[in-house]
Amino acid sequence: MGSSLKNLNVAWEHEDDNVSGLFTLPSSYCASRQLDFYFGDLACVRVPYCDTDSICGETSKQAKPSPDYPCYDENRPASDVWVAHCIIKKVAHMKEIRKVEVSMELHQTSSNIPEGLTNWNSHGCTVELIHRTLPQRPNVCGTMQ
Numbered sequence: 550m551g552s553s554l555k556n557l558n559v560a561w562e563h564e565d566d567n568v569s570g571l572f573t574l575p576s577s578y579c580a581s582r583q584l585d586f587y588f589g590d591l592a593c594v595r596v597p598y599c600d601t602d603s604i605c606g607e608t609s610k611q612a613k614p615s616p617d618y619p620c621y622d623e624n625r626p627a628s629d630v631w632v633a634h635c636i637i638k639k640v641a642h643m644k645e646i647r648k649v650e651v652s653m654e655l656h657q658t659s660s661n662i663p664e665g666l667t668n669w670n671s672h673g674c675t676v677e678l679i680h681r682t683l684p685q686r687p688n689v690c691g692t693m694q
Contacts, residue, residue: 552584554676559594563667568655570594570635572676576647584678586651591679592635594653596672598663599629631666632659 559570574584635653642649666672 551677551679556673557676558671559674560669560671561667562669568667570653573648573650576649579649586637586640588637588640590637590681592637592653593677594633594635595675596631598631631663
């Protein structure tokens with residue numbers, strides 16, 4: 550069983566040959582929806598973007614950001630979607646501030662990473678969490694059980 554999280558803000562970074570994403574959710578949100586994140590689980594991430602110079606903000610066509618679309622032009626909403634398949638690499642339960650922080654690493658992508666995505670700014674995404682069965686999950690040492 551998995552979950553879909555829409556309009557989730559994910560911060561992306563491209564360092565060396567690795568692309569990673571990070572998001573944080575309130576612990577109460579996760580508990581009320583029975584959301585659990587486990588090391589080794591999979592995530593299908595969809596990021597809408599404009600086919601212009603950047604993901605958000607001012608573009609070559611002076612698009613205006615919107616909550617519904619990272620790039621929004623009154624005449625043409627975001628028309629492209631970058632799809633990334635990721636693996637959950639770290640789950641931190643920060644009890645002091647009542648948040649869950651999830652780090653994931655890009656495993657496979659449908660196309661080139663859109664320019665401006667990996668600048669550690671948050672971008673609205675749809676994240677579909679896909680739980681692996683226990684035998685399929687890597688253990689803490691990184692080997693299969």
